[in-house]
Amino acid sequence: MKVGLFIPCYINQLYPQVGIATLELLEKLNVDVGYPYGQTCCGQPMANSGYENESVGACQNFVENFKDFDYIVTPSGSCAYHVKKHYNIIEQTDDVVNVRNKTYELCDFIVNILKIKHIGASFPHKVGVHKSCHGLRGLRLGSCSENVGTEYSYIDELLQEVSGVELVTLTRKDECCGFGGTFAVTEEAISVKMGKDRIQDHLDSGAEVITATDTSCLMHLEGLITRNKQPLKVLHIAEILNSTI
Amino acid sequence: MTHSKAASIFNKDEKKVNWHDKALWFVRHKRDIAAHTVTGWEELRNLGHGIKAHTLSNLDTYLTQFEENALKNGVQVHWAKDGDEHNRIVHGILKEHNAKKVVKSKSMLTEECHLNPYLEADDIEVIDTDLGERIVQLAKEPPSHIVLPAIHKKKEEVDVLFQEHLGTKPCDGDPQYLTGEARKHLREKFIHADAAITGVNFAVADTGGIVVCTNEGNADMGAHLAPVHIACMGIEKIIPKQEHLGVFLRLLGRSATGQHITTYSSHFKKPREGAKMHIVIVDNGRTEQLSRPDFRASLHCIRCGACMNTCPIYRRSGGHSYDATIPGPIGSILSPGKDLKKHSTLPFASTLCGSCSDVCPVKIDIHSQLYKWRQIITKDTQQPFVKKTSMKMMGNIFAKPTKFEKVGKVARWSLRNLPKSMINSKPNVWGKERDLPLGPKESFDDWYKKRQKNE
Amino acid sequence: MSSREHILSKAKENKPEAIALPNIDLEVFKDAKVLSEEFILKVETAGGNVLNATSDKDVIAQINTMFPDTKVNFSTLEGTESFNTVDLNKLEKPHDLENLDVLVLRGDLGVAENGAIWIPDHQIPMRVLPFISKHLVLVIKKETIVPFLHQAYQKLGNTHNDFGVFISGPSKTADIEQSLVIGAHGALSLSVFVQ
Numbered sequence: 001m002k003v004g005l006f007i008p009c010y011i012n013q014l015y016p017q018v019g020i021a022t023l024e025l026l027e028k029l030n031v032d033v034g035y036p037y038g039q040t041c042c043g044q045p046m047a048n049s050g051y052e053n054e055s056v057g058a059c060q061n062f063v064e065n066f067k068d069f070d071y072i073v074t075p076s077g078s079c080a081y082h083v084k085k086h087y088n089i090i091e092q093t094d095d096v097v098n099v100r101n102k103t104y105e106l107c108d109f110i111v112n113i114l115k116i117k118h119i120g121a122s123f124p125h126k127v128g129v130h131k132s133c134h135g136l137r138g139l140r141l142g143s144c145s146e147n148v149g150t151e152y153s154y155i156d157e158l159l160q161e162v163s164g165v166e167l168v169t170l171t172r173k174d175e176c177c178g179f180g181g182t183f184a185v186t187e188e189a190i191s192v193k194m195g196k197d198r199i200q201d202h203l204d205s206g207a208e209v210i211t212a213t214d215t216s217c218l219m220h221l222e223g224l225i226t227r228n229k230q231p232l233k234v235l236h237i238a239e240i241l242n243s244t245i
Numbered sequence: 246m247t248h249s250k251a252a253s254i255f256n257k258d259e260k261k262v263n264w265h266d267k268a269l270w271f272v273r274h275k276r277d278i279a280a281h282t283v284t285g286w287e288e289l290r291n292l293g294h295g296i297k298a299h300t301l302s303n304l305d306t307y308l309t310q311f312e313e314n315a316l317k318n319g320v321q322v323h324w325a326k327d328g329d330e331h332n333r334i335v336h337g338i339l340k341e342h343n344a345k346k347v348v349k350s351k352s353m354l355t356e357e358c359h360l361n362p363y364l365e366a367d368d369i370e371v372i373d374t375d376l377g378e379r380i381v382q383l384a385k386e387p388p389s390h391i392v393l394p395a396i397h398k399k400k401e402e403v404d405v406l407f408q409e410h411l412g413t414k415p416c417d418g419d420p421q422y423l424t425g426e427a428r429k430h431l432r433e434k435f436i437h438a439d440a441a442i443t444g445v446n447f448a449v450a451d452t453g454g455i456v457v458c459t460n461e462g463n464a465d466m467g468a469h470l471a472p473v474h475i476a477c478m479g480i481e482k483i484i485p486k487q488e489h490l491g492v493f494l495r496l497l498g499r500s501a502t503g504q505h506i507t508t509y510s511s512h513f514k515k516p517r518e519g520a521k522m523h524i525v526i527v528d529n530g531r532t533e534q535l536s537r538p539d540f541r542a543s544l545h546c547i548r549c550g551a552c553m554n555t556c557p558i559y560r561r562s563g564g565h566s567y568d569a570t571i572p573g574p575i576g577s578i579l580s581p582g583k584d585l586k587k588h589s590t591l592p593f594a595s596t597l598c599g600s601c602s603d604v605c606p607v608k609i610d611i612h613s614q615l616y617k618w619r620q621i622i623t624k625d626t627q628q629p630f631v632k633k634t635s636m637k638m639m640g641n642i643f644a645k646p647t648k649f650e651k652v653g654k655v656a657r658w659s660l661r662n663l664p665k666s667m668i669n670s671k672p673n674v675w676g677k678e679r680d681l682p683l684g685p686k687e688s689f690d691d692w693y694k695k696r697q698k699n700e
Numbered sequence: 701m702s703s704r705e706h707i708l709s710k711a712k713e714n715k716p717e718a719i720a721l722p723n724i725d726l727e728v729f730k731d732a733k734v735l736s737e738e739f740i741l742k743v744e745t746a747g748g749n750v751l752n753a754t755s756d757k758d759v760i761a762q763i764n765t766m767f768p769d770t771k772v773n774f775s776t777l778e779g780t781e782s783f784n785t786v787d788l789n790k791l792e793k794p795h796d797l798e799n800l801d802v803l804v805l806r807g808d809l810g811v812a813e814n815g816a817i818w819i820p821d822h823q824i825p826m827r828v829l830p831f832i833s834k835h836l837v838l839v840i841k842k843e844t845i846v847p848f849l850h851q852a853y854q855k856l857g858n859t860h861n862d863f864g865v866f867i868s869g870p871s872k873t874a875d876i877e878q879s880l881v882i883g884a885h886g887a888l889s890l891s892v893f894v895q
Contacts, residue, residue: 007689009643009649009653011689012653012688012689012690013653013656013657013684013685013688013689014657014660014682014684014685015682015685016685016687016688016689016691016692017685019689019692019693020689020692023693035693037646037690037694038646039646040642040643040644040645040646040649041643041649043643045639046636046639046640046643047616047620048597048616048619049619049623049632049636050592050593050619050620050622050623051620051623051633051636051637051640052620053620054636054637054639054640055640055643056640056644057640057641057643057644057645058640058643058644060644061643061644061645061646086616133596133597133598133599133600134597134599136599137598137599137600137602137603138599144600144603145277146277146555146600146603146604147287147603148280148281148283148286148287149287172270174600175557175600176557176596176598176600178557178596179596180595180596180597180598181596183593183595183596184675185674185675186249186593187248187249187252187558187593187594188249188253188674188675188677188678189249189252189253189255189256190249190252190253190256190557190558190561190562190594191596192677192678192679193256193259193262193561194557194558194561194596195679197266219682220679222680222682223675223679223680223681223682224678224679226679226680227678227679227680268877268878271878272878283729283813284728284729284730284731285728285729285730288725288728288729289729291722292722292724295719295721295722296721296722298716298719299719299720299721299722301715301716301719302715302716302717302718302719303715303718304711304712304715305708305709305711305712305715308707308708308711309708312704318862324702324703324704324706324707325703326703326706326707330703374885375875376873376875376876376884377873377875380875380876393874393875393878394875395875395876396878398876398877399877400876400877400879403876418876418877420876420877420879420881421879421881423876424873424875424876424881424883424884425883428883428884428885431885432798432885435885436795436798460871460872460873460884461871461872461873461884461885461886462831462871462884462885462886462887463884463885465827465828465831465865465886466828466831466832466885466886469794469826469827469828469831470794470795470828470832480707480711485721487853487856487857488724488850488853488854488857490849490853491724491848491849491850491852491853492724492850494849494866495813495814495848495849498814502874504746504814504868505742505745505746505813505814505815505868506746506811506814506815506816506849506866506868507868508746508867508868508869508870508871508872508886509831509865509866509867509871509886510816510865510866511863511864511865512861512863512864512865513863514861514862514863515862515863517827517862517863526707528703528706528707528710532707532710532711532713532714533710533714535710535711535714535715536710536713536714538716541716
């Protein structure tokens with residue numbers, strides 16, 4: 001099994017440590033990982049802003065880079081969801097269909113393809129999980145509070161096996177953080193307010209660290225936490241799963 | 246005004262935002278409790294969706310069947326292409342009965358058609374009898390929510406409003422006292438009304454009957470006392486059979502307020518002895534929405550308001566920020582179909598978090614439709630030059646790996662080396678209240694290449 | 701073209717291809733709840749209270765203790781005429797019922813999942829009665845309680861009502877700051893007797 005590692009554009013440029021943790025983690029789990037150099041972005045920033053047509057080049061570049069892998073794994077629920085859901089705007093060749101089917105968010109891949117839950121990580125902290133919306137309600141990485149049915153969460157399942165992690169209980173367990181791509185700028189007031197409210201919920205629940213499957217949500221929350229000098233650390237789930245004492 | 250502008254004004258009073266958010270979250274929470282007691286809730290939602298989809302695919306047949314049965318029941322049926330025609334028809338019926346005093350129970354359709362000002366222009370008194378609607382009517386405001394019209398009003402504001410208009414005593418906003426006074430005030434109006442107007446929650450094709458749901462009993466107080474009852478409905482209110490009410494009434498109350506059913510679910514079929522009943526069936530843009538495959542499911546809506554209660558943006562921007570008859574997520578997919586230019590910012594008033602679609606009792610893919618409206622809006626309406634060109638630039642950069650690498654390098658360098666005051670200066674809206682990440686020296690690409698070399 | 705024809709033709713023209721009507725499978729809703737217990741719970745959740753009664757006479761006797769000072773009473777139960785203080789036949793218009801204190805009606809069936817009681821027009825001499833009365837008392841037979849609305853409509857399917865209403869609890873509103881206030885325009889209280 002050959003896995004193509006997709007590192008989203010903003011992680012590549014601004015949060016390389018998340019990419020590094022993802023790669024190291026997959027290698028620890030004995031996955032044969034390849035990283036195609038020509039990759040850029042899934043196209044989501046343009047598409048969610050209403051410029052789907054401007055994202056066609058990015059989509060094609062994505063497929064070109066990843067078409068030969070058995071799986072494509074990325075530390076972003078949002079980007080994985082975009083590939084799966086919105087790559088209907090380019091011609092549905094076998095490669096495109098294949099890439100859409102084989103793209104996985106990291107936790108999803110570990111739990112459902114590798115079928116591993118115990119990674120052997122250690123992280124002795126109180127952790128609040130921010131359930132990023134596209135992973136939760138798009139990829140169904142867990143049950144959401146709106147739906148009625150069996151409760152589950154791949155992220156929680158993995159974290160529960162990490163030695164020392166104490167998961168805190170939030171008042172609103174899956175409310176959006178307010179990032180939303182260009183929404184963060186075009187609806188600045190609401191975006192900031194949503195972020196502040198999420199952070200407060202984590203603080204009130206006694207979390208020391210906020211984690212998520214998506215660095216985009218975390219970048220927004222971290223921006224507020226840093227500006228307001230709040231006692232919270234922000235880490236991508238890959239960084240926690242990759243940590244050992 | 247754009248949604249974001251209105252929202253930023255609403256957000257100047259953070260305490261009020263917190264209060265508004267909590268009030269609506271409380272309703273969402275009650276909805277969760279109620280929904281979670283129902284075995285087969287998700288199947289019920291599937292049925293709601295399926296019955297509505299089936300109905301729309303046979304809409305003309307069911308409308309004809311409904312009319313035929315309603316006529317047999319002794320009800321007069323009218324058809325209105327648009328809001329104006331609807332208003333003219335209602336006005337005509339009132340004229341015919343020489344009705345000067347009208348009591349009206351909740352009807353978003355009559356709001357959409359702006360019926361009240363139309364009738365008031367001819368000296369007809371129209372009293373909204375739902376407490377929340379009466380409050381906003383006295384305040385000369387539109388409802389800010391389709392189920393909780395006065396959810397944006399503090400009880401102290403209601404207190405002052407009632408003192409001014411109903412002559413109540415100051416009461417520190419005591420809801421019990423204020424509701425009691427409203428009951429007395431509106432009881433007078435019910436007793437003396439010449440006609441009652443109601444909305445329609447469901448119109449049943451196979452019986453020709455309509456169902457109206459309220460908690461207060463105001464629709465019934467109006468319709469059973471006045472000599473004339475006019476029920477106004479959009480064409481999408483139709484359902485095929487009476488047994489389908491079993492599905493929709495199970496979904497409606499729970500989704501709306503967390504009640505297992507509204508207090509009164511009144512099934513009107515024939516007019517009462519000596520009284521007249523009229524039904525006005527209105528299109529007003531609905532058949533056009535039906536023609537749009539991507540958006541026709543918005544016509545499934547049963548007006549429960551759950552998408553508003555769950556929407557993190559609605560809760561923090563208030564219903565009025567949408568400047569549309571139906572605010573919130575469902576309004577943001579309905580309104581662009583009526584006036585794309587006017588409502589062009591609404592589909593962007595969302596993070597596409599998807600909570601609306603998952604809470605919707607009839608499974609409308611609201612957030613997917615928001616995404617689709619965005620694609621249409623950027624093509625069909627004037628967009629800011631900066632947005633348009635930056636999107637084009639980004640598209641080009643992401644299509645070409647070499648360009649991406651260069652741009653990334655410059656961006657990282659700037660974040661690392663430029664002073665914070667410059668990075669967070671005015672053109673950077675992000676930086677107003679948020680820090681940007683420190684630009685790392687190495688991108689992941691750089692690190693990976695180095696690693697490969699060292700191996 | 702009339703507006704009617706215009707709307708119908710546009711609906712016909714713009715509708716999607718036929719989509720089949722889903723079949724309602726009641727099996728998926730089955731739960732282990734006990735009907736009578738669930739019914740009581742849901743009436744109480746809706747703000748009403750539930751009492752037991754052995755006969756219609758017993759209902760009236762209990763009402764007389766519950767509402768000792770009421771002036772205007774009306775009951776449709778058989779053999780309880782002495783309870784009535786108004787003669788509906790002598791009323792000129794329904795508006796004259798404005799002072800009705802207690803109204804006792806029989807309901808055709810109760811729904812366990814939501815505490816709703818079906819009151820069709822043959823049970824109400826005037827449609828406005830259950831709404832205009834200050835205190836509403838509904839009487840149902842225990843064996844008429846069905847689990848869900850689906851079964852209720854199955855039963856109603858065979859009847860022809862010109863008007864009917866499901867009533868669940870007294871009238872209420874939460875339109876002022878989401879504070880629940882019992883007693884909006886309709887009844888201020890609801891008592892349900894199960895026989």
